[in-house]
Amino acid sequence: xxxxxxxxxxxxxxxxxxxxxMMGQIMKENVASIRMAVLANGAKxxxxxxxxxxxxxxxxxxxYEAQYWGIPGAQPQKD
Amino acid sequence: xxxxxxxxxxxxxxxxxxxxxGQCRVRINLDGKLYSLVYGKPCSVHIDPIEKKPLxxxxxxxxxxxxxxxxxxxRCKFCQNWQIxxxxxxxxxxxxxxxxxxxxxxxxxxCRSIAYTYSDPVIFYEYMLDTxxxxxxxxxxNIFRTAAFIExxxxxxxxxxxxxxxxxxxxxxxxxxxxxxxxxxxxxxQAIKIxxxxxxxxxxxxxxxxxxxxxEKDIQDLCRWIKDNLGPDVPLHFSxxxxxxxxxxxxxxxxxxxxxxxxxxxxAGLHYVYVGNIPEHEGNNTYCPKDGKLLIHRIGYxxxxxxxxxxxxxxxxxxxPGLWA
Numbered sequence: 001x002x003x004x005x006x007x008x009x010x011x012x013x014x015x016x017x018x019x020x021x022m023m024g025q026i027m028k029e030n031v032a033s034i035r036m037a038v039l040a041n042g043a044k045x046x047x048x049x050x051x052x053x054x055x056x057x058x059x060x061x062x063x064y065e066a067q068y069w070g071i072p073g074a075q076p077q078k079d
Numbered sequence: 080x081x082x083x084x085x086x087x088x089x090x091x092x093x094x095x096x097x098x099x100x101g102q103c104r105v106r107i108n109l110d111g112k113l114y115s116l117v118y119g120k121p122c123s124v125h126i127d128p129i130e131k132k133p134l135x136x137x138x139x140x141x142x143x144x145x146x147x148x149x150x151x152x153x154r155c156k157f158c159q160n161w162q163i164x165x166x167x168x169x170x171x172x173x174x175x176x177x178x179x180x181x182x183x184x185x186x187x188x189x190c191r192s193i194a195y196t197y198s199d200p201v202i203f204y205e206y207m208l209d210t211x212x213x214x215x216x217x218x219x220x221n222i223f224r225t226a227a228f229i230e231x232x233x234x235x236x237x238x239x240x241x242x243x244x245x246x247x248x249x250x251x252x253x254x255x256x257x258x259x260x261x262x263x264x265x266x267x268x269q270a271i272k273i274x275x276x277x278x279x280x281x282x283x284x285x286x287x288x289x290x291x292x293x294x295e296k297d298i299q300d301l302c303r304w305i306k307d308n309l310g311p312d313v314p315l316h317f318s319x320x321x322x323x324x325x326x327x328x329x330x331x332x333x334x335x336x337x338x339x340x341x342x343x344x345x346x347a348g349l350h351y352v353y354v355g356n357i358p359e360h361e362g363n364n365t366y367c368p369k370d371g372k373l374l375i376h377r378i379g380y381x382x383x384x385x386x387x388x389x390x391x392x393x394x395x396x397x398x399x400p401g402l403w404a
Contacts (some may be wrong), residue, residue: 047098049109056116059169063114066106067205068088068233 081111089152089201089228090266102261103202104167105150117148118206119178122163122171123197126188128380129219132224133316133355134282135365136401138192139375140382143222144185146176147197148206152227154261154288155249156325157288164198175325182217192243196224200222203357204233209238220402223279227270228262234270238277243402246271248283250292251301268304280402283354284316287332287340298340302347311350311368312400317341319356338362367399374399 056063086093086101093101095108105117129143143180151164158164163171176184185193193214195207200223211221223237223244248267249260256264275281285301287293296316305313318341319332337354341362344352354362358379365375365387372394376384386393390403 019212040175047096049098051402052098052107053109055169060173061116061168062118063107063109063116064118064205065087066088066113066115067208068230069086069113071082072085072094 084108084111084113084271085112086197088204088228088233089230090263091152091228092216100167102154103150103152105148105175105202115203115205116168116312117150119176120148120168120173120206121146121176122149122168122173123147123160124174124176124184126190127194127196127197129192129222130377130380130382132194132196132222132282133284133318133353134222134243135223135316135350135353135375135377136282136314136399136403137243137280137400138220138404139385139387141191142189143192143194144181144188144190145194145196146181146197147201149173149198150202150337151198152202152228152262153158153199155226156259157286157320158324159198159321161217161324178206178213179194181210182213182219184327185214185219186362190219192220192222194222194224196245199226199228201225201227201229201233204229204237204375208237208240211237215240215242223274226260226262227267227274229270230266231269231273234273235277238274238279241279243280243282244274245282245284246274248301248305251304252292255292255297256260268308272308280400281309282314282316285340286318286320288320289329289332289334289336292395293336295339295343296402298343299347302344302349302352305331306348311348313349314351314353315344315349316353316355317344317362319354321356323384334360363387365399367397369397370395 081097084095086106087264097108100107107114107116124146126142126146129138129141149163149166149168160316200207214221221241223241226247250256253264256262305315317337319337321331322329334357341352341354350368354360361375364373367374374386374392375382387403391398
């Protein structure tokens with residue numbers, strides 16, 4: 001009787017641990033997807049442009065001003 | 080805070096925060112302005128037979144100075160040049176080759192044309208446009224080898240300087256373009272019509288990918304669209320798929336599928352339907368649409384016989400459209 005109770009307790013503990021782990025994973029995924037949704041709406045992490053420029057220089061790439069672009073909501077811009 | 084910049088070159092219309100690049104990987108927002116990172120920086124430069132583009136009605140057996148930069152605005156699962164098209168310019172080996180040098184090298188190497196090719200030249204638009212202007216001044220023909228996913232305004236500015244375009248019409252359904260290429264069909268069809276109206280000599284290529292776009296109905300729809308919108312004289316090349324990039328598990332296109340596609344194209348009323356990537360297939364040859372005689376005999380990219388004289392069939396004097404001289 002006592003042995004059966006003990007093994008039942010162990011099983012319960014294992015099940016509880018599994019449930020906690022699964023819950024943790026679900027919460028982690030939800031937090032990640034919410035973060036992605038927020039970022040997609042414009043709150044993107046700021047890029048260090050000076051670092052980007054330095055990396056381009058290091059790669060031998062010289063930015064050349066492009067045609068056909070504009071500021072959303074503004075008049076089309078060329079050159 | 081600097082504003083978001085919108086690229087208006089292709090139909091993705093990428094909106095970029097400071098420091099970000101477009102889907103093409105080569106256009107970047109720096110300090111609130113859009114810049115190209117590949118102007119004068121090709122990663123691939125070769126002298127190819129013009130037949131490789133494929134162009135079968137333009138200067139047969141001539142050499143074409145061909146170049147590309149890194150990047151592409153499409154994500155085709157079957158891409159044959161994915162090593163450059165799906166890479167940013169930092170990951171390719173680039174050379175300094177400004178437009179003047181491209182034209183000089185083309186002339187020095189006795190090329191009659193310059194082909195903007197391999198990746199999609201839409202993404203190195205400024206470099207292509209400046210080079211094409213110089214090339215035209217120097218008597219060279221410009222070849223725009225493209226998927227034509229480009230906005231109307233830049234295309235209209237480019238058209239006066241390109242004499243010919245080899246366009247990949249990859250499929251004829253929106254679903255195919257979305258799933259296979261991460262693009263859209265309708266803007267491509269519009270761009271093709273614009274080039275045709277502007278007098279650019281067009282040849283279209285359709286890569287037939289087993290299980291994806293090899294249904295007879297798709298091929299019939301594609302041929303009908305060409306006939307109805309461009310007329311029967313625009314050459315169509317059905318090209319053989321070879322397992323590549325993300326589609327390595329598929330088999331190559333069976334030869335009989337390509338032969339059947341050619342039959343469908345001819346039955347639809349198209350005058351010039353070719354089979355590509357099968358070197359000795361009779362579908363590599365050009366036949367006169369009037370008397371059926373062999374005009375250009377090709378094996379692979381080699382021209383063995385040419386019976387077109389002054390743009391006409393040597394036997395019945397039917398006009399054969401193209402840029403022959």
